[in-house]
Amino acid sequence: MFGRVRAWGSRHGRVVNGLVMAPLVLLCVQSTGGFTRSHNVDAVDLGVPGYLALSAALIAPLVWRRSRPLHVFAAIALIAFAQSLSRIEPIPADVAVLVAMYCVASYRPLRWALVAGAIVELNVCLLMVRFGMPSLLAFASGSLFVVAPWIGGIYANTRRRYLESLEERAERAEHERDQQARIATAAERARIARELHDVVAHNVSVMIVQADGAGYTIDSDPEQARRAVQTISSTGRQALAEMRRLVGVLRQDDAGEEDYAPQPGVADLDELMAHIRQSGLPVEFTVSGPPRDLPEGEQLVIYRIVQEALTNALKHGGPDARARVEMEYGPQDITLRVVDDGRGAAAPRSIDGHGLIGMRERVAMYDGSVHASPCPGGGFQVTVRLPVSRAA
Structure with missing residues (x-):
């Protein structure tokens, strides 16, 4: 009031x-x-x-x-x-x-x-x-009428300044809160951008490779061309589903109205390998050491790094390239190696661009390390180490 x-x-x-x-x-x-x-x-x-x-x-x-x-x-x-x-x-x-x-x-x-x-x-x-x-008494009586409002004015001034200071601090806190919200929103959009990069780069690369194969074999081997077109169709649907899920994060007003697929994890690596093999890149996948229960975020990091590395091998390794994925559960960390025997340093790879930056940012969230470089005898390798103490 x-x-x-x-x-x-x-x-x-x-x-x-x-x-x-x-x-x-x-x-x-x-x-x-x-x-x-x-x-x-x-x-x-x-x-x-x-x-x-x-x-x-x-x-x-x-x-x-x-x-x-x-x-x-x-x-x-x-x-x-x-x-x-x-x-x-x-x-x-x-x-x-x-x-x-x-x-x-x-x-x-x-x-x-x-x-x-x-x-x-x-x-x-x-x-x-x-x-x-x-007389002193008369002066004291007259001064009393002066001192009382004078002290009251000083008190009112002090109180008003204190309230103004509180309002300024409240405004500054609100401004900082809004700024933190904008920073968090920007970080979330950057994360979604990385996710979209992985999804689009992988699936579009697969579709391009399959489309080229279908074009080459449409006259000589119609059955193989038909399988390539089917792979293009399923890859496109998968890409649209994942992009819809990622973009749906920004649509807060419609949250909960649609049931999106969960984030991929370690259990989905076999399906990813099969998809890459259908795209024309032979992949060998081995797992060593006792498996561990990992957080969903760390599983997503492993999945996206393998997906990014195999996509680059598919795009730049050459027609006869082969890839190998090794996942080792150690006592202190998880070691992930993705190696291909393609053209290596001779290929115009984009791994040193947005893809490698995304890998490093993902691994840095779990205090891990990533190393990507051409192999001495040809080909390219990506090595990632993730600590498991925190994950466990």
Whole structure:
């Protein structure tokens, strides 16, 4: 409720100023009869016009007390000093001096609050001397009316600055949270880009090889051409299914409406080898050591690295190339080797580009290492080591 009232006051500043000043204006009007004639022989009689004019001069600047507190205080303080020097007794409108001082202490730095407090105290001393009340008790009583609003203004200033600091910290925290969300989104999109690269590169390469084979054998061996076309069809469907699954990660509004296939793992390597063999690359797959239960993420890393390496062997190894995949479960790590006997360094491989970067990023998530280079006697090899202590 207080927050709504404060917000309304911020939007209707002039109305709030009028409501705050209304009691003071009413007090001045009701006190017209008692303060138009002085009770001190040394004081100046104002009369009704002078009293109303002085009251208006003191109260009117308060309309701008929040937007220009220093200017308002300077104007009211000058009028109050002129009033004291002219031997005019204090009137109810002199409360405007304390209100202006409070606004300076509330809306301006501490140094200006000290200056405003000192000026008001000086005016109190001048009044005491002018009207023959130089006693310490009278000065203390007058100073009490000055110190109370002065301390209140400083407290309000400190509290407002503290609340503004909290709001700034909240805004900064919200900005940092949004930034972290954008970073996480960018990382997720980069992961999906790598997944799409693997899917598209592998399946499109298989389709190109099968299409070339079908073109060569369509006249001489129609049955083999028919099998190649069937392989192209099944590969295309598989590529579309995987791409649909990956792109579906970004469609949060439709999440849960479709049942996508799970991520491939170690158990799917045999199917991958069979698919590569159908594409025209003979592959030998061996597993040594006692198998381990690996996390799905690490299984996906192994699957994608084998897929990427065999795809490159299929694309760049040459017509008579053969490949060998070795997977060894050791006591501390898993060693994965993908070797082919193709053209090796003579082939214009893209393994040093996006594919190798994707391999390194995947392996780095599990504190592993990857090495890819041409073999000394020809061909190409990819060696990956993944620690199993964390995975186990």
